[in-house]
Amino acid sequence: MATSILLLNGPNLNLLGTRQPEIYGRETLADVEKRCVEHGRKLGLKVVCRQSNSEGELVTWVQQARGKFAGIVLNAGAYTHTSVALMDAISSAEMAVIEVHLSNIHQRETFRHLSYISKVSVGMICGLGSQGYDLALEAFAKRLKAKPAK
Numbered sequence: 001m002a003t004s005i006l007l008l009n010g011p012n013l014n015l016l017g018t019r020q021p022e023i024y025g026r027e028t029l030a031d032v033e034k035r036c037v038e039h040g041r042k043l044g045l046k047v048v049c050r051q052s053n054s055e056g057e058l059v060t061w062v063q064q065a066r067g068k069f070a071g072i073v074l075n076a077g078a079y080t081h082t083s084v085a086l087m088d089a090i091s092s093a094e095m096a097v098i099e100v101h102l103s104n105i106h107q108r109e110t111f112r113h114l115s116y117i118s119k120v121s122v123g124m125i126c127g128l129g130s131q132g133y134d135l136a137l138e139a140f141a142k143r144l145k146a147k148p149a150k
């Protein structure tokens with residue numbers, strides 16, 4: 001049975017394709033998710049995709065991921081920079097998270113330089129556009145081969 005990975009996108013990422021395309025690109029979230037599911041399949045991973053604009057819903061999904069998913073690829077959008085609740089949920093779930101950002105958050109406004117998610121994530125990929133999600137899945141596939149999920 002394929003190992004499951006949850007691909008979580010936070011607020012405003014449902015607008016990909018039309019939202020500031022010069023920063024976030026022209027692919028829609030549906031395009032990105034479809035590609036990630038396919039890429040995951042080739043890597044032996046079952047990728048389940050969800051998006052929410054609500055911090056509470058994202059927290060609930062992280063809580064519920066425990067025992068069901070081997071890891072989470074997370075682009076928490078603006079909650080990256082504000083959400084102690086999401087950080088706590090990741091710590092409590094003892095969940096391996098790889099953080100992804102389409103843009104290079106360190107080249108942008110200073111308020112984007114702080115990531116609460118980075119404090120509890122395995123690693124972070126930023127600035128490579130939607131390719132970051134593919135790379136995160138590849139990293140999970142390698143990690144899980146070295147250390148299969150319990």
Ligand code: DQA
Binds near residue numbers: 013100112
């Ligand atoms: C983002 C970067 C965040 O600062 C921003 O609030 C987003 C998207 C990115 O993917 O580059 O919504 O996470």
